[in-house]
Amino acid sequence: MAEPFYVTTPIYYPSDRLHIGHALTTTMADTIARYKRMRGYDVWFLTGSDEHGQKIQRKAAEAGISPQEYVDRIVATFQELWRQLGISYDDFLRTTEERHKKAVQTLFRRLEAQGDIYKSTYHGWYCTPCETFWTETRLAQGCCPDCGRPVEKVAEEGYFFRLGRYADQWLRFVEENPDFIQPPSRRNEMISFVRGGLEDLCISRTTFDWGIPVPGDPKHVIYVWFDALTNYISALGWGTSEQEKFEKYWPAVTHLVGKDIVRFHTIIWPIMLMAAGVAPPRRVFGHGWLMVSGGKMSKSKGNVVDPMVLIEKYGADAIRYFLLRELPYGADGYYTEEALVERYNRDLANDLGNLFSRSLAMVERYAGGVVPVPGPATERETELAAVVRHSIARTEQELERLDFAGALAAIWEVVDRANKYVDEAAPWNLAREKQTERLHTVLYHLVETLRVLTVLLAPFMPGLPPRVWPQLGLEAAPQLQEWESIHRWGSFPPGAKVKRKAPLFPRQEGVAAPVAEAATPASTVPQITPRKEVTLTEMATVSIDDFARLDLRVAEVEAAERVAGTDRLLKLALRVGEEERTVVAGIAQVYQPEELVGRQVVLLANLQPAKLRGITSQGMILAASDGEAISLLTVDRPIASGSKIT
């Protein structure tokens, strides 16, 4: 029977729409869930929403609607975000569901019956944004030590959970289970917190009523954290007559949480379970925060980044890649849109995207699009295979310890090595010299590398494989898409027909418009134009006179070179009849300078000159673009340069 693997995200608080920090945790959980499924585990992936509490009640009152209506609306946006981000959860638990309320009350009753819950009066402080009780001594300069915001003085009758009674049992458990709290730095922090003394925890409130009532004493509602943490077992049917899921998946669980809520998950939650006679979770992983300019994201700072907007602009795979790549293991990462675009262009468009497109282009050009039978491998192929083998092993290790950035770095060793392999093996020379067997060997090893990369990247970028398999001609070969298959290097079937399509990750900076744009300072943030289908009727009509104002000419490329300091601009020397022109064009990602020399292109000759990187561009060459691919306009048959286009 398959080994169970249960992974959870925190259940998010629907007081507002989610930001990119929530997308981070959920993407991590999704990636490990997908990976474990590929490795044959019986996976259960839970996410959800934590819908009770004072803050929700206040927000709903401000909006003039009921709390239930309020959370319904916001939870719908959560689910839409997860759909767009490709999150493959198995269950979405809402704490307002009956199944959850029952489990929370069952747990409460059980702890109360055995004397672990008692009634008393609470005197202390409460941070409403964090929904956290604080004693005087834990406050930081009179404020919440977690978020730094002011706290409210609270004196109310409440139910208390005897947390302190379990401190020793907790310390023993953590000692016997060194992998329970990860990464280890957080473990030490939690141990010293508990050694500092655990106070009994107030687990009910009376100042509002948007919560689960205390059984038998409905003027109290159960404290949101006691309520929320229970979701991890209520979703599995714990405490009911149908608890097969609980029996199967608990405690084989990995709780993924941000570092700010590690304490709740590693101290309060396991003690609640210990008291109820349930095994504590196997692993709690506290990842760092994604910082934005101005520090941690928060609505009051106005620096909240909406993941929906980014997904629409760059695609879900690119956002997932950035999140997983940018956060070093256990530490904080930084988000800026510039950093996102830079990563996208460097890692995805250049390194990965180019490897795919040039490899497939060479199979088409030199082997008629059919994957050839390889000849004998040389040292180069042996070395490539060794890099691949090493990378697979490292990816597996890093994923086991939830180091997503480390795993992607391991995968990029293959990408880098394969790009170098192309440059060194120089298939174009082999083709020219008619070294067909050697050429076939190189092409074969390239497509096999692409296959391995696609499998390795599947958990991280689930949108990638469905786009790649048809291009590799492997859409009907599921066994070659499985994780286990990449341990068998050389499985690619010769004879498969490749079909190159549009680039997997089109460049984000200006490739779509090879126009002589107005001079921009080098530090300007690249403006990203989202792909947009323009229907013909959207444009205003022009008269023939308007058209006649454009001086369009046939020009011949006499020389071409890259513009230093940019990776997208080419400087072209054009002959236009008797005249010579210099034009800067943003096509370097798509055209090599050498291949343009001697070509006839179409020049808009009377465009106002513009300075680009210190070069005066005298006109613009025309190109077609569908937003991804780009193709220069040329003339159907050779004609004198300088000829007018009418």
Ligand SMILES: [Zn+2]
């Ligand atoms: Zn706080």
